[in-house]
Amino acid sequence: MLGWLFDAQVTIAGHPILWREIIGNLFGLASAIGGMRRQIWAWPVGITANVLLFTVFLGGVFSTPQAVDLYGQAGRQVFFIVVSVYGWVQWRRTRQASGGEGPAVIPRWAGRTGWIQIGTVAVVGTVVFAYIFRALDSYGPWADAWIFTGSLLATYGMARGWTEFWLIWIAVDAVGVPLLLRAGYYPSAVLYLVYAVVVAYGFTVWLRAQRAERPSIDPAAESSPAAVG
Template sequence: MTADSVLTQLVAGAATLSGWELAAVLLGVAYLLLAVRENLWCWYAAFASTAIFLWLFWQVGLLMESALQVYYLGMALYGWQQWRGGGSGNAAAQQRLPISVWPPQRHILAIASVLLASAVSGALLDRYTGAVLPYIDSFTTWGSILTTWMVAKKLLENWLYWLVIDSVSIYLYLERGLFLTAALFAVYLVIVVFGYRRWHRHYRLQCASA
């Protein structure tokens, strides 16, 4: 697929976008921008965006992506609780959860687990369902499951994981005709870079003041 053909498809798809997809996209951008700023309201935007995407992905046959949205709904609630200080009831406690990092061994284990789970679920979907692009769908699903949990725990490396997952997701959504969603994930790539830089700066300040 050439750059010209991708642009043509994006323009053609934009003319047929639903209001629901537009709402999900705008809420998705709001979620990420708020997460970059470590703002508790990111989880409200995440919950609303996820509920809409759940319906959209089911309509186009992305079964694993649909299942992923159910997980996201739960993680929006979990992340909201964690960022508030583990359910302390004090809204100002959202900053009590510090940014942390993983040792290399844990990253190796996490990545290997995602690849293994993707291979297994991809094979099952390919054999027993009519899922589209089952292996890619599985990879973005399992990777997102892990990385969303990392966001809730304020792990710095979540932004690096999102770079990979969002890049693969763009291809997946273009293939299924979700053009604005693909454009959303392209915007995500830019925001992710700024998110990593901001969180890394905050992490260094934490270490310096510890």
């Protein structure tokens, strides 16, 4: 069964496409929808997607039809798994603290300190990883570096319950779609477009939940170290 999943392909418009790329992206989409609904199962479903897509984006290593190595795309799957385990634990603790009845996370703004942290990591991370990926001869190193850095920030923000993480995903998708189209990863590019719609809607869902469930919290107050640490 695993051997079939690893090698199975389908040809669409003359382009061979791996089933594990399609399945991995569908699991990723399911995880995004679960995150929008603040369901704990979003994390293990996302981890499954990460494992599948890791093998897809190392095209030269795993002999995919594209034979293109996107080290940022592949590397972020590994970090996704680590951050997803953290998010899984955090959301379970929140749910258990409410007696199993409340939401797994209560959305909130990151606050001024959080915004500074996000901006700093976004700039420094993109520059550092761009040079690393270029040294590794990764395809589209600068775009790949931002996708890598932005994706980690968004996943961490989701684990923390920061409403802004949806906006980071939109910025990642805006860069990811052109990169994946140029590299020939068509299912991933199409799913990125679908993700963009889902995350835009997810932002409005979390924003409404934030206003309904934390009406007395002033966003400025959340900038204190205790709120974002």
